[in-house]
Amino acid sequence: MSTLETTGGLETATATREITLAQAIREALAEEMRRDPRVFILGEDIAEAGHPFKVLTGLVEEFGPQRVLDTPISEAGFTGIAVGAAMTGMRPVIDIMFGDFIGLTMDQMVNQAAKIHYMSGGKWKAPLVMRTTLGATRRSAAQHSQSLHAWFCHIPGLKVVMPSTPYDAKGLLKSAIRDDNPVVFFEDKMMYRLKGPVPEEDYTIPLGVADIKREGSDITIIATSSMVQVALGAASLLEENGISAEVVDPRTLWPLDEKTLVDSAKKTSRVIVVDEGYGRYGVTAEIASVIQENAFFDLEAPVKRMGAMHVPIPFSPPLEDVTVPNEKTVAEAASAMCGVK
Amino acid sequence: MTTAVNPSKTDARTGAELHLHMYRRMMMIRLFEEQVNDLYTRALMPGLAHLYIGEEAVAVGVCEALRPDDYITSTHRGHGHCLAKGAAVDLMFAELLGKEVGYCKGKGGSMHIADPATGNLGANAIVGGSTGIATGAAFTAQRLGTGQVAVCFFGEGALGQGVLYEVMNMAALWKLPVIYVCENNMYNEYTHFSETTAGDILARGPAFGVHSEQVDGQDVRAVYASAKKLVERARAGEGPALLLVNTYRYHGHHVGDVSREYYRSKQEEQQWKTDRDPLRIMGDWLTSQGLADRAALEKIHDEVKVEIDSAVQFALAAPYPSSDKVDQDVYA
Secondary structure (H helix, E strand, C coil), X not given: CCXXXXXXXXXXXXXXXXXXXXXXXXXXXXXXXXXXXXXXXXXXCCCCCCCCCCCCCCHHHHHCCXXXXXXXXXXXXXXXXXXXXXXXXXXXXXXXXXXXXXHHHHXXXXXXXXXXXXXXXXXXXXXXXXXXXXXCCCCCCCCCCCCCHHHHHCCCCCEEECCCCHHHHHHHHHHHHHCCCCEEEEEEHHHCCCEEEEECCCCCCCCCCCEEEECCCCEEEEECCHHHHHXXXXXXXXXXXXXXXXXXXXXXEEXXXXXXXXXXXXXXCCEEEEXXXXXXXXXXXXXHHHHHHHHHHHCCCCCEEEEECCCCCCCCHHHHHCCCCCHHXXXXXXXXXXXXX | CCCCCCHHHHCCCCCHHHXXXXXXXXXXXXXXXXXXXXXXXXXXXXXXXXXXXXXXXXXXXXXXXXCCCCEEECCCCCHHHHHHCCCCHHHHHHHHCCCCCCCCCCCCCHHHCXXXXXCECCCCCCCCCCHHHHHHHHHHHHHHCCCCCEEEEEEHHHHHXXXXXXXXXXXXXXXXXXXXXXXXXXXXXXXXXXXXXXXXXXXXXXXXXXXXXXXXXXXXXXXHHHHHHHHHHHHCCCCCEEEEEECCCCCCCCXXXXXXXXXXXXXXXXXXXXXXXXXXXXXXXXXXXXXXXHHXXXXXXXXXXXXXXXXXXXXXXXXXXCHHHCCCCCCC
């Protein structure tokens, strides 16, 4: 799905091949573990099993069980252990199998990891990465389908990363592991098989830099993670109707590259924000607010928000499918904003 | 109940020096906390103050068994742990008063004293909140082969928190050098622990294969002896331990908790103060052994008092942080 045109800046890369998002994640982990002996990963069924989504296959064979640790089903406990290990010199990467399970880790992330640097007057730091998933439409029902990244965006001291392509996933994960702060890294479980160009050589993508995935002039679609692919599909549909849509991917929700988002809004004068989390008090609300505070007089229309419906994610496919934005609904909303039916 | 071994048989620093040092450390904590009470009741200290008075032998006995680079995690009732691990009283007072020179630049306060220089990973205002951190520090020590151990102090109230058992399980599976020190001061805030704690506390360790002992928390020599044994065990790679220390909190849950008769009697409090006071027990032992006379103990009291008074004056005179510091140290 991902092409050179949509990933930006890769035309100059020398040795680029197509790999899946899962492979990109695995490569980032392996390269960082080779580079830095302090990096280790822990989580449930991540060693010989290689994680239920097979994202981590082969890592225990290369790095051994001392650095790829199967934990008990104790999300709070091993997250807490990661905080202490990070404070004392290690670089843990913890694996929370489904994003729905972050509720179990919240005290460790919110009251411990996020705050220890500040509470200690800058003396301690907790450089850990929590990798977890988001995304509906896998028919996994209400406790395995949520997109809860907004929870962490609310907390000072945490960083939140939302890759949308294999290229971004690899470069951002390497930066997250090298960052001195607790970083939460959300992977859309429906995108693990998404292929895209990724260079062979080492690279990182800084946290806090948005990427324009597609240039356009009539409307800006700001989209995150899985919704970037939806937005790109919508942009293709819009192009058939003569509407030029720009797709902007913040890539990290905190730090947030406000300038790139606002500049695009000023350029096109119309903005839709699409995110798979709940709209109410969510990421779309925050980004819409940033746009309206900084680009109000350049806008032709109120900023439109599109997120998950405010219902628990249902199991039955016809019910689940209407809970999240898709290419068609995004294109329809964009057409309406542009005055085109 | 495990009988404590005689510390004179296990401690390399046998003799008057060690025991007088422990007495002085307990006196330091006692007078520090009395001063906190005074500052608080005179409205000179903002926030909350959870006093450690009555429990001094626990922190001192355990921390004296540690190396300077060993780790501790502490609790909301943490002043004693921090001081016992080597914190300076002036910087402690400065932090309690929210001053710039305090241990955390005034950003942490009474419940969040942290200090890498003394291995203090931080006091923690979430009950049971630091159990993971201590276990993680032990993980690092094991992985890096540093020989360090981590001590996790927590009150018996934390026995109700599931995360404690999650990390204890992993510590046992991975043989981590961590010692879980449960200070049973008998009260979960305003509730007697018997109302909140089913079964046998000490049996919870062996359920995970964690070596477990209990000790009289008013006898600093006994605490020291038990802690030393468990620390040596952990350092030798023999895995985690649970040390249940039975003690008593003389004051309320916090300084404002003054009318306590709805949850415990004044008679009970008085009995502990009269019969089970850790400073009195150690003082009596020192004099009975001929290691100090009453005058020498008085001298320790007076010297510590001078140090405390000087530290308080330092902290009171120190400036507050300027408001432009508020958004510094959010990210590393």
